[in-house]
Amino acid sequence: MLSWFEKRIDPFPAEAPEQPPTTLFAFCWHYTKGIWPWLAITSVLIAAISALQVALFGFLGNIIDWLAGADRATFLADEGWTLAGMGFVILVLLPGLSLIHTMVMHQTIFGNYPMLIRWKAHRYLLGQSFGFYQDEFAGRVATKMMQTALGVRETVVKILDVLIYVVVYFIGTLVLVAALDFRLMLPFLVWLVFYAGMLRYFLPRMRRISEEQSNARSTMTGRVVDSYTNIMTVKLFAHSGREEAYAREAMDDFLKTVHPQMRLTTKLNFGLDTSNSVLLFMVGAIGIWSWTTGSASIGAIAVAVGLVLRLEGMAHWVLWELAGLFEHIGMAIDGMGTIARPRAVRDAPNAGTLTVPDGKIEFQAIRFHYGKEGGVIEDLSLTVAPGEKVGLVGRSGAGKSTLMNVLLRLYDLEGGRILIDGQDIASVTQDSLRSQIGVVTQDTSLLHRSVRDNIAYGKPDASEEEIVAAAKRANAHDYILGLADPQGRTGYDAHVGERGVKLSGGQRQRIAIARVFLKNAPILVLDEATSALDSEVEAAIQENLNALMEGKTVIAIAHRLSTISSLDRLVVLDKGAIVEEGTHAELAESDGLYAQLWARQSGGFIDAGEAVAAE
Amino acid sequence: MSTRFRPGQEPETRYRNMDHPVWNRVERFVEPFSDTDRAILPKTAWGFIFYFAKQARWPFIILLFVGGMVGSIDAVLYWSVGWLIDILESSTPATLIADHWHQLIGLAVLLLVIRAVVMVGAAVIEQQVIVPRFYTMIRWQSFRRVIEQPYTFYQNDFAGRIATKIMQAGESTGDFIVTSLQALWSFLTFVVLTATILSTLDWRMGAVVALWGAGYAVIIRFLLPRLRRAGKENANERAVLNGRLVDIFTNILSVKLFDSGQREHGGIRQALTNYMSAVTHLTRMITTVRASVAMLNGIMMTAIGALAVMAWMNGSASTGAIAATMGLVFRLNQMSGWMMFNINGLIRAYSTVQDATETISVEPAIRDREDATVMPRASGHIRFDNVLFRYGKKTGELFDGLDIEIKPGERVGLVGPSGAGKSTFVNLLLRLFDVEGGRILLDGHDIRDVTQASLRDQFGVVSQEPSLMHRSLRDNIAYGRPDASLDQVIEAARKAHAHDFITGVEDPRGRHGYDAHVGERGIKLSGGQRQRVAIARVMLKDAPVLILDEATSALDSDIEAAIQENLQGLMAGKTVIAIAHRLSTIAAMDRLIVMDRGKVVETGTHAELVKKPNGLYARLWARQSGGFLALGEAAE
Secondary structure, eight states: OHHHHHTTTTSSSOOOOOOOOSSSSHHHHHHHHGGGGHHHHHHHHHHHHHHHHHHHHHHHHHHHHHHHHHTTTHHHHHHHHHHHHHHHHHIIIIHHHHHOOOHHIIIIIIIHHHHHHHHHHHHHHHSSSSHHHHHSSSHHHHHHHHHHHHHHEEEEEEEEHHHHHHHHHHHHHHHHHHHOOOHHHHHHHHHHHHHHHHHHHHHHHHHHHHHHHHHHHHHHHHHHHHHTTTHHHHHHHHHHHHHHHHHHHHHHHHHHHHHHHHHHHHHHHHHEEEEHHHHHHHHHHHHHHHHHSSSHHHHHHHHHHHHHHHHEEEEEEHHHHHHHHHHHHHHHHHHHHTTOOOOSSSSTOBOOOOSSSSOOEEEEEEEOOSSSSSEEEEEEEEEOOOOOOOEEEEEEEHHHHHHHHHHSSSSOOOOOEEEEEEGGGBBBOOHHHHOOOOOOSSSSSOOBBBHHHHHHGTTTTTOOOHHHHHHHHTTTTHHHHHHBTTTBGGGGGBOOOOOGSSSHHHHHHHHHOOOOHOOSSSSSESSSSSGGSSSSHHHHHHHHHHHTTTTTTEEEEEHHHHHHHTSSSEEEEETTEEEEEEEEHHHHSSHHHHHHHHHHTSSSSHHHHHHHOOO | OOOOOOOOOOOOOOOOOOOOHHHHHHHTTTTTTTTOOOOOOOOSSHHHHHHHHHHHHHHHHHHHHHHHHHHHHHHHHHHHHHHHHHHHHOOOOHHHHHHHHHHHHHHHHHIIIIIIHHHHHHHHHIIIIIHHHHHHHHHOOOHHHHHHOOOOOTSSSOOOHHHHHHHHHHHHHHHHHHIIIIIIIHHHHHHHHHHHHHHOOOOHHHHHHHHHHHHHHHHHHHHHHHHHHHHHHHHHHHHHHHHHHHHHHTTTTHHHHHOSSSSHHHHHHHHHHHHHHHHHHHHHHHHHHHHHHHHHHHHHHHHHHHHHHHHHHHHOOOOHHHHHHHHHHHHHHHHHHHHHHHHHHHHHHHHHHHHHHHHHHOOSOOOOEEEOOOOOOOOOEEEEEEEETTTOOOOSSEEEEEEEEETTTOOOEOOOOSSSSSHHHHHHHSSSSSOOOEEEEEEETTTBBBHHHHHHHTEEOOOOOOOSSSSSSHHHHHSSSOOOHHHHHHHHHHHHTTTHHHHBBBOOTOOBBGGOOOOOOTTTTTHHHHHHHHHHHHHHOOOOOEEEEEEEGGGGGGHHHHHHHHHHHTTTTTTTEOOSOOHHTTSSSSEEEEEEEEEEEEOOHHHOOOOOOOOHHHHHHHHHHOOOOOHHHTOO
C-alpha cells in the first residue's frame, strides 16, 4: 500500500530543463507545478484534522458541564451515544485521517519532490557554460544544488501544512469560544494582534539573516573543501597551521551571522512567552469574572483555558517551524542565485546537428577578450583545410588555448564567426559540435570512476574489445592490468581517485589519450598532449598519434617544438594575432619569432631536418 | 523586501556590530576556538558527543535543570486548571475570592512570572550560549584533526565529502545534546508527573499512563533502530551523491568535451535513484512509526476517558479532576507526536555523528612521534638506506633495497621511464608515505624522528601540476613564507617572470594584481602562468633542498630560458633533485641517476651515460632529440 503512494510522483521527469525564474515564489512554483494536486490533498486533510481537534475541545467542555450538572446515575443512559461518538472520533476518524495525511506527505511527496527538483536543477546546471564553473567552487555548486531542493520542499510544504493547520485551528477556536461567551473572545483577538505584530517585526529580519547565513556557510564549506582539494600543497608547504587560520576566519565569519539570528530568536521567544502567559491570565480572569456574573458555565472556562494552553504549545511550534522556514527560504534563495542563472552559451533555438564530411575549419575575423576590453584575440582569421595538420605556436598567453576554447564553444565569440565545413558553430548544438572534436588537454582530469568508464567516456556504447584496443594503442593497457584500488577492484575496473591522482602524470595522460582514440572524432585538438610523458612512451604514442591523425583535421598546441616539426603547417601567434605562417623549415630559416623560439628550445641544436640527413 | 535575485550577483554580507554588554556576556561564555591536547577524537558517536559536552559542561547542566522545570510547571499548570474548576464548582461568586485569593495569586505569579522566566532562560541558554559557539568549537576541533591527516587519507575520499562531515558533526552533536536536555528531558518529567497525579485519582489511570509509556518505549525500542539504520543509509547516500556532483563539477571540462550531454545525466540519475531508495526506506519507517503512535494514543485517551467518567460516576473524582485528567491526556497526545519527531531527530543526529566520526576520528597513518624533534636548516645530505616500499601491496615493483646517496649541494637528476619510481622517491623523501623497510636520512636524521612540518620546511617543491589555492595571488605566492612583505612577494614574482602578467590581472570581483583571486586550481591562468606563480612561491620559500618535478615542461621556450637562468641562481648553494623528461634540462645537472622499475640502473654524468652503448639513458636520449647532436658539441 505504501508503494502505491510512493509511485504517484515521478522524480525524474523527462522534459528539458529551462532556466528557472529568479523570484522566490516563481522559482518554487517552477519546481512545484507538476505535483500541486498532491499538495492540495494534504492541505484539505490537514484542515479537516485541525477542525476535528478543535471540536474535541468543545466535547470536553460539554462533558464538564454535563458532569457538573448531571445525575451520576443516569449519565450513561443519557449521554451514552454522544460519548460513543466521541470515542469514534478519537479512536478511528482522527487517526485515520492522520494516517492518510502522513502517507501522502511522506510517501508521495517527501522523497519524490526534492528528488525531482535536484534532477531538474542538475540537468540545467550541466548545461551551464564553462565560464560559470570557473567562477565557483565545485563543492559550493553541488552543496547549493542539494540544499536548494531541500529548501524548496520545506518552504512549500511547511507553508501549506503549518499555515493551514494553524489558521483553521485559530478560527475554530474563536468560533467555539464565542459560542460560549462573547467576552472570552477578546483576549484571543488581542493576543492575535500582538502575535501578528511580532511576526511582522521579526520575520523579515530573520529572513535577511538566514540568507546571509546560508551564504557564509557555503563560503565556510568552500574554504574547507579548498584546503582538502589542495592538500598536497598544504602538506608540501607544511601549512596545516595556516590552513587552520584560514578556515577559522571563515568559521568566525559564519559565527557572526549566527549570533544576530539567535538574538532575534530569543527576543521573539520572549515576546511569545510573555504574551502567552498574559493571555492565559486574561482568559482565566475574564472567565472567572464571567462566571461570577453567571454568564459563563464552568465548562466554558475549562474549554477556554484548555484552548489557550493548546494554543500556547502551537504558538511555539509555529514559531519553531517559521524559524526553520526562514532557513529554508534562505537556502532556496541562495541556491536560486546559482541555479537560476542564464546560460552564457546557449544552443540557438533551431540549432541543427553538426555534420563533418570533410573537416575544414575557418576562423573568420574573430574577436574575443573574455569580456574585457582588449588584450586577447582581435580580428584573427585562419583557415585549416580538411585533413591538414596545423600547429599553433607562441609564447605563454599568446592566445593558443583561447583559440581552442572558442572553437569548442566553451565561450561565445564577441565578434566574427567560426565555420566547420561551412556551418557556423553557433548555429549547431553544443553537444553535436563537441562530439565531432576529440581533445587531449594539458590538464588531464579523470573522473572518479573506473578506468573503463573513463576511457569509454567518449563512446559509452563501446565494446570491451574496443576499449582495450584503444588502451593498447595509447600504451596504457599494460599498466592498467596491474592496477588495484583500495576496494580491491583491479585492472579496468579499478577506480581512479579524485582527479585521477593515484596515477602518475604520464599514466593519466595515456588514459586520456586512449579516451580520444576511442572517440575517434574527425577533428583532433591537441593541447600540449605529450609534454608530460617520458621520451620512450612519447615515441610510441607519436607513432599512434600519426595513425590517429590520418584522415583527420588536426590542430595541435605544443611547446615541444620537436613535436610540432612533424606537422604540415605552423601558425605563430603573438598577443592574439597571427604573426607568421609556414612550414617548420621555412620559419626556422626566416628571422622571425619562430626562429627565436626554436633557437632557445633546442639550446642551439641544428635543424632537425639536417640532423637526420647527416646520419 | 524583494526576493528578486539578480543572477550573477551575490547577496552582500553585512555583519552587524555585535557588541552589546548584556548579550555578550551570555554569548561569549563558550570559547569556540579552544582545543584540547587529545590527538584523536573519540571514535564512537556517544564518546564524541560526551567529549564535547564535557568541554562546555555548565550550560548543559543548567539546561538540564531548566528542562526539568519546564516539564514540571506544565504538569502543575494543568492540574491547577482542574483545581480551579473544583473551587468554582464548590464556591459561589461571593465566597470565591474571599476563600481562595492567596491561591489564586500564587497561581497568577506562577503563570505570569516563574513560567516565563524559566522558558526564556531555556531559550537563552540554547540560543545564545550553546548553539553558536559550541557548534563552531566542534567543527574547529574536527577540522584541526583532519588537516593533520596524511596525504593517503585524502586520496581515498572526496574533499567535498570530508568537508560536509565536519560541518555536520558540529550541528548534529549540538542538536543531539540540546534536544536531549530540552525536549526529551522535559517530556519525561511531564510524563512521570502526569502518571503520578493521575494515580492519586485512580491508580488504574496511572497504570494506563504507565502502560502507554511502556508502549511508547516499545515502539522506540523496536522501530526506531530501524529508522536509525535507514537514516544512516540516507546520510551516506547523500554524501555519495554530493561527492559525485562535486566530481562532475570539478571535471566539468571533461564532461563538456566528451559527454554528449545525456550520459552524465544518466550517471547522476543512477546516484539519485540510489538515494531515492534510501529515502523511501526511511519515509516508510517514518509512516509506520507515526501510525503506531497515533493508534497507541487513541487507545490511551479512550481508556483514560472511560476510567475518568467511571470514577466520576462512583463519586471518587471531582469534575475538576476529570477536567485536569483530560487536559493532561490531551497534552500528552499532543506532545507525543512532537516528541517522536524529536526522537527521530535525535537518532538522525546520532547517526550523523557516527558517520562523521568514521572520517574524523581516524588515527593518522603518518604521525609525528611523541619525541619528534624540529629539524634545523639542512645542508642537504640525503641518504636512502635499504629502502623497501610497495604502496602497501604484497607484490609488485617499486623499491626493494634501494640505496641512494646525495651529497649536500649536489645537483642530481632522476631519469627513467614513466612509473620507474621517480615521483615515489620524492614522495618518500617528503614523507608523504612511510617506508615499509629501511630508512631515509636527511643530514643524518631519520626523517621519522623529526616533525613532518620541520621536515617539509627543508624542501621547496615545484611539481608538474601546480595547484594554486582559491585565494589571492599574493597569498598564493606567500604561501611559502607567510610573514613575507609585499616587496618580497613582488621580488619573487619578478624572478619567476610572473610580475608582469600579474599586474594586468583582474578577477570578477574587481580585485587587481596581487589581490586578484585565482579560481579553483588557478584555472583562470594559463598553464604557463600558473607554473610561474608556483615557481615564485618556491623562490620565496627559499628552502635548502630544491625538488623539481618536470617544472619547466609546461612553459614555452622564451620563458623557460629566463627561468632557467633564475633557477641557476636559486639552485646556488642548494641541493637539487630534478625529475624532468626534458633531457636538455637535466644535462645541466652534476650527476644523473637512471631508474627503471624501482631500481637504480645507471648513474653518472650526462656525458658518461650518453656514450654507454645500449645504456638505458643513451636510448632515452636518442629518442628525445630525434637524432640531434649532444648538447655540449652544438653550442659552438
